[in-house]
Amino acid sequence: MPAVSFQNVSKTYATSRGDLHALRSVSFDIEPGEFFGLLGPNGAGKTTLISILAGLARATEGRITVHGHDVQTDYQAARRQLGVVPQELVFDPFFNVREALRIQSGYFGIRHNDDWIDELLSGLGLADKATANMRQLSGGMKRRVLIAQALVHKPSVIVLDEPTAGVDVELRQTLWQFVSGLNKRLGSTVLLTTHYLEEAEALCSRIAMLKLGQVVALESTSALLARAAANVLRFKTDTALPADIAAQARITGRVVQLPALDARAVEHVLSRLREAGVMPEDIEVRKADLEDVFLDLTGSGASAIPAQQALKASV
Numbered sequence: 382m383p384a385v386s387f388q389n390v391s392k393t394y395a396t397s398r399g400d401l402h403a404l405r406s407v408s409f410d411i412e413p414g415e416f417f418g419l420l421g422p423n424g425a426g427k428t429t430l431i432s433i434l435a436g437l438a439r440a441t442e443g444r445i446t447v448h449g450h451d452v453q454t455d456y457q458a459a460r461r462q463l464g465v466v467p468q469e470l471v472f473d474p475f476f477n478v479r480e481a482l483r484i485q486s487g488y489f490g491i492r493h494n495d496d497w498i499d500e501l502l503s504g505l506g507l508a509d510k511a512t513a514n515m516r517q518l519s520g521g522m523k524r525r526v527l528i529a530q531a532l533v534h535k536p537s538v539i540v541l542d543e544p545t546a547g548v549d550v551e552l553r554q555t556l557w558q559f560v561s562g563l564n565k566r567l568g569s570t571v572l573l574t575t576h577y578l579e580e581a582e583a584l585c586s587r588i589a590m591l592k593l594g595q596v597v598a599l600e601s602t603s604a605l606l607a608r609a610a611a612n613v614l615r616f617k618t619d620t621a622l623p624a625d626i627a628a629q630a631r632i633t634g635r636v637v638q639l640p641a642l643d644a645r646a647v648e649h650v651l652s653r654l655r656e657a658g659v660m661p662e663d664i665e666v667r668k669a670d671l672e673d674v675f676l677d678l679t680g681s682g683a684s685a686i687p688a689q690q691a692l693k694a695s696v
């Protein structure tokens with residue numbers, strides 16, 4: 382039985398400008414013990430999908446189950462299996478850290494949870510903050526407490542929605558070490574959404590990519606990476622590119638990036654540039670990464686092309 386099963390999930394918002402289809406028949410399963418990445422550009426529908434999974438919003442159509450429990454009709458059982466780390470900092474200012482975690486355990490009917498609470502506190506770098514009042518904690522420390530709260534009932538499925546957005550490097554490392562440990566040691570299933578594609582590449586064994594509410598890729602991370610051209614040629618220039626080169630390029634300001642299978646492809650591009658009188662600077666060849674695949678599949682790099690350069694390039 383899958384840990385999480387999304388079955389033809391659609392969500393339509395009625396807006397003043399008509400219906401907005403935030404999710405269109407999204408279907409995929411996450412198997413127990415997987416470290417799964419859900420990626421997509423802004424507005425793709427990731428948060429909507431996770432809100433429905435967590436019981437915070439209702440699907441217009443379709444259903445989601447967690448270890449076989451429907452998140453709508455069997456909410457309590459589904460919720461018991463889920464640990465959802467929210468994006469926003471919401472906390473109760475009246476308690477200290479340990480109290481907050483004990484109260485959260487109580488919500489799930491768990492008593493005598495201090496051994497696990499101690500493990501969470503030390504694993505998340507909060508051991509010396511156990512008696513600190515929530516009000517006194519810095520933003521980064523509050524975020525750690527939120528993560529601990531989400532895990533206090535030892536959920537079998539951990540859901541992390543942009544957990545490292547605006548978070549310092551130290552917390553990112555602590556969080557990944559701890560969550561990877563739970564994934565390996567306890568076999569916890571992890572569903573992660575992130576904008577940091579290098580994190581997804583390093584952590585996730587399988588990835589779904591959403592674009593405008595639809596699944597555009599669902600593959601192992603290694604299969605996704607294999608889709609990319611082996612290498613990327615990167616250089617800077619102020620000169621307009623010939624149209625055939627511009628058509629394949631990802632252009633951000635002065636920086637041009639082009640897929641290049643091998644050394645011959647690199648030579649071909651450089652000779653085309655020479656013929657066209659383009660002077661490339663700071664030339665480098667790097668291995669393609671998940672970001673290249675992501676931009677190819679979601680097309681979210683197109684807006685980065687300055688109008689003037691794109692216009693010149695098409696002449």
Ligand SMILES: Nc1ncnc2c1ncn2[C@@H]1O[C@H](COP(=O)(O)OP(=O)(O)OP(=O)(O)O)[C@@H](O)[C@H]1O
Pocket residue numbers: 394395396401402403421422423424425426427428429430
């Ligand atoms: N309550 C709402 N009412 C109307 N439209 C909404 C509502 N919530 C989300 N949307 C729209 O649904 C679409 C999907 O939004 P969602 O927040 O799920 O995307 P996302 O992939 O999480 O984006 P981001 O990476 O920016 O968080 C967007 O077009 C968004 O504007």
